[in-house]
Amino acid sequence: MREHLNETETCMRLITPALKSAGWDIDRQVRREVGFTAGQIMVRGSNVARGKRKRADYLLQWKANFPLAIVEAKDTKHGVSDGMQQALSYADTLDVPFVFSSNGKGFLFHDKTASDGPLERELRMDEFPSPEELWQRFRTWKGLSDEQVKSVLAPYFDDVTGKEPRYYQRVAINRTIEAIARGQDRILLVMATGTGKTYTAFQIIWRLWKAKKKQRILFLADRNILVDQTITNDFKPFGQAMTKIRKRQVDKSYEVYLALYQGISGTEEEQNAFKQFSPDFFDLVVIDECHRSSAKEASRWHEILNYFSSATQIGLTATPKETRDVSNIGYFGEPVYIYSLKQGIEDGFLAPYKVIRVDLDRDLEGWRPEKGQRDDAGEEIEDRIYNQKDFDRELVLTRRTEMVAQKVIELLEGSGKPYAKTIVFCEDIDHAERMRAALVNANPTRAQEDRRYVMRITGDNEEGKRQLDHFIDPAQRYPVIATTSKLMSTGVDAKTCEFIVLDQRIQSMTEFKQIIGRGTRIHEDTGKLYFTIVDFKKATELFADPEFDGAPVQVYEPDTGGPVVPPDDEPSPDDPDGDNPDGPFPPDPGDDDGPRYKYRVSNVPVSVVAERVQYYGTDGKLITESLRDYTRRSLLDRYASLDDFLQAWHSAERKQAILDELKDAGLLLEALEDQVSSGMDPFDLVLHVVYDRPPLTRKERADRVRKSDIYTKFGEQARTVLDALLDKYSDQGIVPIEKMQVLQVQPFNTLGTPLELVGWFGGRSQYQDAVTQLERELYRTEDAA
Numbered sequence: 001m002r003e004h005l006n007e008t009e010t011c012m013r014l015i016t017p018a019l020k021s022a023g024w025d026i027d028r029q030v031r032r033e034v035g036f037t038a039g040q041i042m043v044r045g046s047n048v049a050r051g052k053r054k055r056a057d058y059l060l061q062w063k064a065n066f067p068l069a070i071v072e073a074k075d076t077k078h079g080v081s082d083g084m085q086q087a088l089s090y091a092d093t094l095d096v097p098f099v100f101s102s103n104g105k106g107f108l109f110h111d112k113t114a115s116d117g118p119l120e121r122e123l124r125m126d127e128f129p130s131p132e133e134l135w136q137r138f139r140t141w142k143g144l145s146d147e148q149v150k151s152v153l154a155p156y157f158d159d160v161t162g163k164e165p166r167y168y169q170r171v172a173i174n175r176t177i178e179a180i181a182r183g184q185d186r187i188l189l190v191m192a193t194g195t196g197k198t199y200t201a202f203q204i205i206w207r208l209w210k211a212k213k214k215q216r217i218l219f220l221a222d223r224n225i226l227v228d229q230t231i232t233n234d235f236k237p238f239g240q241a242m243t244k245i246r247k248r249q250v251d252k253s254y255e256v257y258l259a260l261y262q263g264i265s266g267t268e269e270e271q272n273a274f275k276q277f278s279p280d281f282f283d284l285v286v287i288d289e290c291h292r293s294s295a296k297e298a299s300r301w302h303e304i305l306n307y308f309s310s311a312t313q314i315g316l317t318a319t320p321k322e323t324r325d326v327s328n329i330g331y332f333g334e335p336v337y338i339y340s341l342k343q344g345i346e347d348g349f350l351a352p353y354k355v356i357r358v359d360l361d362r363d364l365e366g367w368r369p370e371k372g373q374r375d376d377a378g379e380e381i382e383d384r385i386y387n388q389k390d391f392d393r394e395l396v397l398t399r400r401t402e403m404v405a406q407k408v409i410e411l412l413e414g415s416g417k418p419y420a421k422t423i424v425f426c427e428d429i430d431h432a433e434r435m436r437a438a439l440v441n442a443n444p445t446r447a448q449e450d451r452r453y454v455m456r457i458t459g460d461n462e463e464g465k466r467q468l469d470h471f472i473d474p475a476q477r478y479p480v481i482a483t484t485s486k487l488m489s490t491g492v493d494a495k496t497c498e499f500i501v502l503d504q505r506i507q508s509m510t511e512f513k514q515i516i517g518r519g520t521r522i523h524e525d526t527g528k529l530y531f532t533i534v535d536f537k538k539a540t541e542l543f544a545d546p547e548f549d550g551a552p553v554q555v556y557e558p559d560t561g562g563p564v565v566p567p568d569d570e571p572s573p574d575d576p577d578g579d580n581p582d583g584p585f586p587p588d589p590g591d592d593d594g595p596r597y598k599y600r601v602s603n604v605p606v607s608v609v610a611e612r613v614q615y616y617g618t619d620g621k622l623i624t625e626s627l628r629d630y631t632r633r634s635l636l637d638r639y640a641s642l643d644d645f646l647q648a649w650h651s652a653e654r655k656q657a658i659l660d661e662l663k664d665a666g667l668l669l670e671a672l673e674d675q676v677s678s679g680m681d682p683f684d685l686v687l688h689v690v691y692d693r694p695p696l697t698r699k700e701r702a703d704r705v706r707k708s709d710i711y712t713k714f715g716e717q718a719r720t721v722l723d724a725l726l727d728k729y730s731d732q733g734i735v736p737i738e739k740m741q742v743l744q745v746q747p748f749n750t751l752g753t754p755l756e757l758v759g760w761f762g763g764r765s766q767y768q769d770a771v772t773q774l775e776r777e778l779y780r781t782e783d784a785a
Contacts, residue, residue: 007075014104015073023130034059036167038348043530044671051664056090065156065170068134069098081108095171098134113141151181154211156203157237169200172337176204179336185312188332192341193318193517194350201286202234214283219258221288227258248273265304274304282311290315319513342549342620350520352616355533355540359610363388375599392427398602404503404536405438422481422499423488429458432483452478459487474526489515495523498531506539509547628689631672635690642691655734702726705777717760
């Protein structure tokens with residue numbers, strides 16, 4: 001009978017040798033234990049934890065960054081197919097066509113490229129396909145010619161630091177290169193904010209440029225800060241071959257050009273600097289944030305793309321725009337790849353959020369002036385009911401602004417992070433200025449420390465715009481709070497932003513996604529792993545809309561009978577202020593409808609009538625119930641009865657395995673303990689909260705064991721060790737005492753060496769048996785007494 005091998009031994013002694021015999025280069029083509037996610041971040045209360053990373057046992061690649069197959073390994077006790085379902089899931093994620101499962105006795109081969117013959121078949125260990133065989137299968141499946149292969153296999157940029165694309169970036173890059181190699185000339189990539197669209201674009205451009213498939217490239221963005229960051233960071237390897245078009249001056253001696261849309265186009269013919277190039281000058285045009293530009297038929301930016309229509313054009317966006325008048329899909333076609341916010345959060349590459357919804361009495365009830373009532377300036381107020389959509393646009397209730405500011409400061413101070421970067425989105429520039437003043441008055445102590453504690457950053461305010469670089473710099477404390485209208489809703493890389501405050505009615509899903517994207521970046525160095533959305537205007541109801549994180553659906557119905565009306569979240573193309581290529585920003589959209597009179601009333605009281613906290617669940621939905629109710633419901637879904645839970649708990653070789661499973665399911669028992677009672681074991685938390693059993697503290701359980709018969713089974717020295725284990729359990733829980741390493745720390749190291757301590761029990765196996773008995777007695781329930 002063949003000896004049983006665990007998974008590690010199976011890989012080392014059976015699977016790896018089989019791959020090597022099949023011709024795979026173990027050092028260059030075979031990668032082991034490839035982690036491709038970061039582990040989802042879960043937040044409950046003030047507790048934050050990461051779930052497990054997804055790992056492929058084997059990733060087999062034809063060339064670097066060009067994987068062909070994955071192999072999922074199991075120990076020799078499993079069947080040959082037991083790893084297939086997990087392997088197929090990983091293969092879908094990694095965009096890999098060939099999938100294998102093995103227990104060291106054979107392989108189950110799933111071939112996604114199979115057009116005839118079985119989709120799955122078993123192979124002997126000596127029948128594993130060679131690299132050349134899988135590569136030829138792939139080429140035939142894709143229909144790639146020798147010339148197309150040159151583009152498909154063009155090398156990535158290697159910065160010699162070992163940095164490599166994340167899996168979804170690699171999929172996006174490879175799919176784009178393949179599409180171009182096959183002749184597709186309009187390409188759309190949809191990637192959530194914070195997932196590295198610019199780095200992805202760089203690798204695409206670099207590979208095509210180095211392969212001499214695309215020699216002249218134009219990269220278009222709509223904000224100077226985006227262009228400058230791109231030149232300094234991701235595009236830096238282009239070096240002297242790269243230039244930025246400034247002041248509408250064109251030098252045709254470069255190969256890679258970066259420009260603002262506004263900087264090379266205009267309402268007057270002489271402003272159209274792009275026409276200094278011939279229409280066929282560029283081989284490739286990449287359009288960043290394409291939802292703000294190329295989708296609009298009437299846009300002057302669209303004229304640039306039409307002019308360079310012979311070039312391959314790639315649109316990048318986190319939020320493709322699909323309305324009756326505007327369509328990214330209509331222009332670029334269906335996305336070649338979508339990486340959503342939900343997927344980014346599940347993978348642990350993007351920060352999850354919790355939502356604090358604050359309801360104000362005037363927002364819910366509305367307000368009607370008394371007959372003939374006048375505002376602060378003496379103007380008679382129109383007699384009607386004013387509600388949430390009117391506040392700060394038609395009517396200003398001063399105390400409402402003060403209440404919002406007071407609540408924001410209360411949340412910041414209460415979080416223990418008074419200097420957490422915060423963006424407050426307001427209705428317009430006037431509202432942003434009033435909010436700035438209200439926040440200063442709500443926290444004069446912080447404002448006196450530095451005048452920049454609160455800054456208005458809007459398109460009309462030069463001092464505020466100059467402070468934006470400091471706001472997004474993790475090394476700079478100030479500004480802490482930025483009040484804005486539309487200016488910071490897109491393209492601002494605020495990695496450390498921890499609070500997004502919504503005091504703005506948001507009707508556009510595109511705008512909502514962009515605003516939420518200001519908080520989704522993770523910044524481990526500063527401890528920013530999640531962010532908080534404080535919603536005063538019910539904007540977060542959009543989270544419940546299936547469109548929020550679904551694939552874009554084309555609804556474009558172009559009206560050939562008249563001009564396309566610019567969307568609300570874009571500046572008017574006829575605004576002359578948009579033609580400032582060297583100013584830091586285009587005009588602040590949202591205020592282009594001109595000044596309007598607002599009634600201002602100072603003596604209307606406003607109060608908070610409701611406040612609730614919601615958390616991002618592992619299913620991508622907001623958890624609206626209490627933490628106790630959520631834990632109860634989730635655990636009853638997993639363990640329908642107390643007996644089911646007890647059986648799982650007692651049968652686990654290590655209790656840590658059960659705790660890890662619960663954490664991966666989004667159940668953070670530490671947060672629950674904070675609400676229920678400290679000093680309780682996770683076991684008792686579950687029994688009490690889920691199954692309504694009276695709780696016991698860890699100390700009470702330990703004391704009960706000391707009174708049990710178990711002590712009489714061991715000698716005096718062994719009982720000394722058991723006493724120390726029970727003290728350790730009382731202080732730290734079950735996990736430490738399950739490990740042999742506990743014998744190396746205090747107080748055990750004062751009793752003797754680990755070898756001496758286990759000797760008091762008769763040896764290692766007898767010591768481990770004693771710990772098992774100790775655990776069994778610790779977790780004895782009254783039903784079992």
